[in-house]
Each structure stands twice: as structure tokens, then as C-alpha cells.
Amino acid sequence: MKTLFKLTALALVLSVTACKNDGKKDSNGKSTYAEADEKDVNEIIEYNNVMVSFTDKNNGYIKRIESNIIRIEKGLGNPNDRFAFTGLLMPFSMSTISGSRIKPDTPPSALSNDDQKFFKENVVSMTGVLDKIKATYKSLDEYIKAEDWKDDKGVKGKALVDSIYSMGKKYYAYDEVVLAKLNVIGDDAERVILKTHPLREYIFALKDDRSAATEFTKLLASNKNYKSIETKAKAAYQALEDQHNKHVAMVAPDATKFPGKDGYFRNFNERLNDYLIAARKMMRDAATSGKLTEYNIEELVRDQDSMRSAYNNFVD
Structure with a gap:
């Protein structure tokens, strides 16, 4: 069965190296941020928390649509099942309310110029792909509600499903590298704070x-x-x-x-x-x-x- 999720889904399973200088740590296992001062460390941790909340919210939406898509795909393959599309609920996408002045697409100056550029570019790309997923799912939802699958034998519906799967993989490719970079710089920042x-x-x-x-x-x-x-x-x-x-x-x-x-x-x-x-x-x-x-x-x-x-x- 196809799935929207990478097998190592969610932030918790990501820890590939990625930070300044392509995420490489030095021979002592330290990244650029391992010796950051307290002010910079606090900004890095705050940005880490903002980004985790951002990705958790997005992942939550994708998790909510996956069960619907699995049912829709199965129903399109068996159009004679009159209960195939009953009970489908339109998933909601809840905005993350944050009092932080730091936003996902505005990383703090405590990060290197390269890392600021990395996060800005990838957050824009992630948001763009997610917006396309939402728009495509809306089209699929309308297609099912109007029972347009009766006119084209499900051709368009299957294409929309495949498109969402494809975009889901693209979204998680961005998600993985972002969370991987966060994991390293966030871990080093936390260890500075935790020294005492x-x-x-x-x-x-x-x-x-x-x-x-x-x-x-x-x-x-x-x-x-x-x-x-x-x-x-x-x-x-x-x-x-x-x-x-x-x-x-x-x-x-x-x-x-x-x-x-x-x-x-x-x-x-x-x-x-x-x-x-x-x-x-x-x-x-x-x-x-x-x-x-x-x-x-x-x-x-x-x-x-x-x-x-x-x-x-x-x-x-």
C-alpha cells in the first residue's frame, strides 16, 4: 500500500548530521553552535521549538488526510461498493498560534548566514508543497462529493490521489532535511544550557x-x-x-x-x-x-x- 509518510516519520526519528558546513561536526563531535553564548543559545532553542511546532502541525494535517485517501483509493477501485465514500470528513488545518517573534521563515541571527538561508528557502518550499496538497485534496473531495467518478470511471480521482502521494513524498523530503539540521543545532544548544x-x-x-x-x-x-x-x-x-x-x-x-x-x-x-x-x-x-x-x-x-x-x- 502506498503511504504519504516516510517510514521514519516525525521529528523524533531524525538525527542525520546537518548544520553549518553541510552539517558536519568537527573531530570532537561538536558543531558551530556547541560553544554559542547564552543569548544565541536561547534564540536557537526558541527557533527549534517554533520549527518543531510548525512541522508537527503540518504532519498532523497530512496524517488526517491519509486515512481518507486510502479509503478513496480503495473506493475508486471498487465503485460498486455504495458505502465506499460514506463518512469521509474534511480534515482541518489548524493554525499554530505562537507568541514568539521568531517565525519559521524568519530564523534568528544567532544562526549562521548559510543556515538562515537554508531554513528560509526550505520553509518556503515546504509551505508551497503543503498548499498544493491542500488544494489537490480539496479538488478530490469535491470530485467524490459530486460523484464525478461515475462519469470518467474514476480516472481523474486516481490521478488526484497519485498527485497527492507524489507531493507528500516531496514534502517529507524537505521535512527530513529541515528536522535533521534542527536536531544537530538544537542538541548542541540544549547541551550548552544544560551544562549547569x-x-x-x-x-x-x-x-x-x-x-x-x-x-x-x-x-x-x-x-x-x-x-x-x-x-x-x-x-x-x-x-x-x-x-x-x-x-x-x-x-x-x-x-x-x-x-x-x-x-x-x-x-x-x-x-x-x-x-x-x-x-x-x-x-x-x-x-x-x-x-x-x-x-x-x-x-x-x-x-x-x-x-x-x-x-x-x-x-x-
């Missing part, structure tokens, strides 16, 4: 676990022929499991000083353990079948979403 945070060792541990899980998911998603990546996958899995065990062994935060943080820390570790359980099972199955499925990757993405929520609960 009393819970920094826990936050860094959780951040490192999320990053390693992301890289593992990306590795599995890179080639459905599991045999070709099996050796790398086993090594990456073992490294992630060893890191997880090391962090599980940490003494949880003092609940008397930081109420609730001990529970949130353990909850994150439990969510990562769920991810590892799922990964072990699919790797074993793939070793026999020789391949990974889209469902396998989507399951890991869902587990990472749970990790993201647990992380947010800890740092809030």
Missing part, C-alpha cells in the same frame, strides 16, 4: 539513548534486504542494548529533591526496553525471511514516539 543543570547526567543519558535508537531505526529502514545489513544491525543493536543497561544501572534521581523525576526516568527506560524487545523479535524473523517489512519499521517508530513522550515528561 542538576539533572544533566540523566538528560544526556536519555538524549543519547534516543539518538542511538534513531540511528538503529534508520539503519533497518535503509535496506529491506536484511541480510545485506545484518552484521551492522547486530552490532548497532548490541551497542544500544549495552548503553541502555548502563543507564538503567544509574541511581534514579532523588525523589525528595526532584519529585516525580525518578518515575519518569524509569518510565523512559521501560519504553526503550519495549523498543529493544520489538527490535530483537523483528531481527530474528528477518534473519529467517531475509527481509524487513514496512510494519516492522513503523512499529519501531511508534516505540520511539513513546520514548519521546517519556523524555518530554522527564525534562518538563
